[in-house]
Amino acid sequence: MIVDIKDLRKTYKGGFDALKGVTLGIKEGEILALLGPNGAGKTTLISTICGITNPSSGSVTVGGHDVVKDYRAARSMIGLVPQEINLEPFNKVIDVVTYSRGLFGKKANPAKIEEILKQLSLWDKKDARVMMLSGGMKRRVLIAKALSHEPRVLFLDEPTAGVDVELRKDMWDIVAKLKEQGVTIILTTHYIEEAEAIADRVGVINGGELLLVEEKAALMQRLGQKTLQVDLQAPVDAVPESLTSYDLELAEDGHALRYHYDTTGESTGITRLLGDISAAGLQLKDLQTDQSSLEDIFVGLVKEDAA
DSSP, X not given: OXXXXXXXXXXXTTSOEEEEEEEEEEOTTOEEEEEOOTTSSHHXXXXXXXXXXXXSEEEEEETTEETTTXXXXXXXXXXXXOSSOOOOTTSBHHHHHHHHHHHTTOOOOHHHHHHHHHHTTOGGGTTSBGGGSOHHXXXXXXXXXXXXXXXXXXXXXSTTTTOOHHHHHHHHHHHHHHHHTTOEEEEEESOHHHHHHHOSEEEXXXXXXXXXXXXXXXXXXXXXXXXXXXXXXXXXSXXXXXXXXXXXXXXXXXXXXXXXXXXXXXXXXXXXXXXXXXXXXXXXXXXEEEEOOHHHHHHHHHHHHHO
């Protein structure tokens, strides 16, 4: 594991527990999306891994380096793109990125800086002052800064917050290309579709606790339900008594029955259900299925945790 977190806890003055024993291993070259509501502990977790916040207890290593005992070595392996756009407005883009590389003790490498700026579609803006850039371009500059010292692990804290849908998809493409280069990427996001689009694994954090970390596809298969909607030729006032064992939902207008089933079960029961619907004297008009999205799963987990 390139990032190894063990029983990490953070308690602030006043007794607030921001992290409650988080344990997590992050594999080299993967994209891990951390989902959670505001105040869940996402930013505290990233800040602690990056050495910005000291843990109350537990340990974190990055590339084998302890983030407290061997801070400089650990931090040199990390690139961090914060939520806030905090850039010197009068500096030129190329100077901002070059200076950031120097902060990590890296020798000047104009070719590498050019490569990073071109990769982020910033090369034509290299001599522009930061204050002249759009919000989306400023966010790209933050990523360029984070990549300037060639880190092996990149943290993106809400990378597409406040940007339009088109730019968000551009950012997803950038993340995918970084992964191809072997960079390990951990991103926090409020956008469920972001995790669904680009993550290899998904973690759900709430109230300072890691509720779940799983391969995205396996998570959706394990927790995802499908719904079969049976549209009827004529409306009914109630579910026929002979069908009550199926726990069907009746649409408000009476024109459809909804049946929830587990996609991983040995038998879905659909064939038997359709036969019993016909036997009950109901005529079918149409059938349609709908699978739970990652958003449905996320909302369900957080509600379950809060209960």
